[in-house]
Amino acid sequence: MQSILELQPNLRQKVAQVAQVAGYLWQKGWAERNGGNITINVTEYVNEDADKMPAICETQSIGLILPAIRGHYFYCKGTGKRMRDLAVAPMENGSIIRICNDGAHYDIIADHPVQPTSELPSHLLVHNSFIESGSPYRATLHTHPIDLIAMSHHAPFLKKDILTQLLWSMIPETKAFCPKGLGIVPYCLPGSKELAEATLRELSDYDVVMWEKHGVFAVDTDIINAFDQVDVLSKSAQIYLTARSMGFHPDGMSQEQLQEMTTAFHLPK
Ligand SMILES: [Zn+2]
CATH class of the missing domain: 3.40.225.10 (Class II aldolase/adducin N-terminal domain)
Known part of the structure; x- marks a missing residue:
């Protein structure tokens, strides 16, 4: 199967940054087991082909309504995944999601149906506030x-x-x-x-x-x-x-x- 990263060079570079940082977190001793989370808004780094990509599993509920990030794309660490594994295989330990037009659900579009972190609602709440306020911030990191x-x-x-x-x-x-x-x-x-x-x-x-x-x-x-x-x-x-x-x-x-x-x-x- 072709990875979305092969089709989207700008996205590939942003996901490579996440993998780099995940490696640092592990080396620092800040990321025991599956500790820590990373969610980045990659909307500016995907091209129009992403809009045509279908969901690869059932649509999921966020549990919140976040209107400012409707149609936005995120790379999210997967639930239960380890930073040290993400550092070498980011698309097996995280996924690309697209927020649905209702602002209340999301679809996983690539590469595998890796379920995002259970902290996703709180990370997306923060991202929603960035878009609402016009902030240029696009990354959220939780570590130990x-x-x-x-x-x-x-x-x-x-x-x-x-x-x-x-x-x-x-x-x-x-x-x-x-x-x-x-x-x-x-x-x-x-x-x-x-x-x-x-x-x-x-x-x-x-x-x-x-x-x-x-x-x-x-x-x-x-x-x-x-x-x-x-x-x-x-x-x-x-x-x-x-x-x-x-x-x-x-x-x-x-x-x-x-x-x-x-x-x-x-x-x-
Ligand atoms: Zn924690």
Whole structure:
């Protein structure tokens, strides 16, 4: 069987990026078993031939009505699939779906009837909000960075922007490359409506959101950029933890030094 990726070169490149990032997540130790999810809006990368492709299994319900993404295409990691497998075989561990015209159902169109992640409704809810608001963001990533999750087990870190300030102060690039910082969502049941809604609220102010004692949810224009935002936060967390393991509290950059960075690189205040 011919893969959709052979017919759609732009799509092939976007799916290759997902596979690349899935490999990084595994190498980082952030993607045990089937942990983590990736959903990307690939509508701009498919040509008109995709519109003619039939569903390859029964139409599925999203469980939500999402009118802004009617007719949009997504690459989604499959339910129960492992990032380390997706890294080498993205179309066997994920699928391309097309949202139906009612905004409430979707069809899997390629390559195999791999059912998308159970987190699909919450990922699509976020994508729907991007299209509604005219945002250029097209990628959503959920992963389990060990260092950041460990920090979320300490209640004082969970007050608004405490972790953001701490992580920004560890190395100048973190504020430059994660300029909105880290939002916090208090513990919610994984996959719950409460978690999806709280995440959506935090995403109006942040690109990366910490789910207390669980992981992070990151968004950006593409999956490489979403990964990079989590990676720079994790680097800062590593510096903090390394200093603590050497027996001292790191001084961190001063407010003046952070302010100087903000002005020099035209970062948001
Ligand atoms: Zn998770």
